[in-house]
Amino acid sequence: MDADVIFKPLQFRNLTVKNRILRSNISGRFDNYDGSGTRARINWELKFARGGVGAIVSSFVPVDVRGRIVPNYAAIDRDDRIPFWRELGHQVHAHDCRYIVQLAHGGRQRDVAGVEFRRGLSSTDKPDPLHGFPCERMTVEQIHDVVRSFADAARRVRTAGLDGVEVHGANGYLFTQFLSPATNDRTDDYGGSLENRARLLLETVRAIRAEVGSDFHLQVKISATDDHDAVFPWLAKGTTIDDTVRVCRWLEEAAVDAIHVSRGDSFPHPNNPAGAFDVKEVVKTYDVLLSNGSHTLRNYLAMRVWPINLFFRLRWDKSRARIEGANLGNARRIKQAVTIPVLCTGGFQTASVIRKAITSGDCDAVTIARPLVANNDLVALFAHGLDRAPKPCTFCNKCLHNVLKNPIGCYEERRFASREEMLAQIMSVFDPPPYAGDSP
Ligand SMILES: Cc1cc2nc3c(=O)[nH]c(=O)nc-3n(C[C@H](O)[C@H](O)[C@H](O)COP(=O)(O)O)c2cc1C
């Protein structure tokens, strides 16, 4: 009998991963306000390393304080951050798990701005249509500074002994704001044609390569399609799969080692992470955003008032028809156009579905977020022959709706014997006690 493809090592140009399941990026406000990391983040990542994933792709790691989306995320914007990341890598590696850092800049898309910078940077000076976060149009000098920040951050990842970097080119953050014709309204070298809109991403990738050399793993997470009209159908669609296929070819030419396929030009977005939009649950935490965007009060009130809240729920719920493997069609299109490995995110939690996605050539590996939050040991369960976890993720999105206010974890009470058991699972990330680098 052939060996199970899920457990066949994945060979990137510069990195080997022991199996085909990578933990997808999952943010969580575990860290200190100033961007220094904590023991809780290490504990969080260890849950997945122990559970058997081949690699972890980190949460959103800001390369610059102005690119932060909320305070309390560990950053990699200065050399004195390196010891924390080294320690994290050291502990994750002890479980034969690789660690790839997602280098990110939010641009105008931020949830809680914090005290340092009120306005985000963007390709445009128009606030985003969903929350109305204010921003300023970047000057060419600011663009060059951001490119430099990414290259410096990548060097820090390498110095920390970690296994690679992922440029967060997806989900509405800075690079999407440049790539998207629905957002980018510039008339200079960074706006207009697809070549110009992709310039920032390609300059960043080349600057990282120049800094870390050709033998360090570098991948890009990209939204195959913007689906800019998903909530408000009167808006333009934005980037198409044909555009993205061209950009991925350019990325390969610029020595990128893998493409991580996602979707949507905001985060969250009805198609990412696809699943429930329980307005009652959302209003419990959306107040955190209220003072940050010009549309946030509108959204908050709309979500409290029937039948306007029904409009939001219905627009969101459209994606529920197919969650597991919903991005495979786009992954296939990209895979047909490039020779580097393609990773696909979105709803994977069934071994037979994952196997088929790989053997049919739609992607080389899958990345998983929520189903691994629900079942940290999902890969071990697959290794024992289970096709699915006995208590699978329900895609209720309560983990997401809590993430800005409460510790990240699975909040689907129905999956636990009691509320106390659910809370114990959530709070376990604060145990064992602080890592030596924590402030007293
Ligand atoms: C709570 C939460 C936090 C997330 N944080 C990030 C992030 O920091 N960076 C990112 O690229 N994607 C992030 N994502 C998206 C996931 O990485 C993943 O691509 C998406 O949820 C679809 O996969 P899934 O169906 O396996 O959850 C997050 C998702 C969730 C639910």
Ligand code: SF4
């Ligand atoms: S709260 Fe739990 S069940 Fe619901 S989407 Fe998140 S991980 Fe899945």
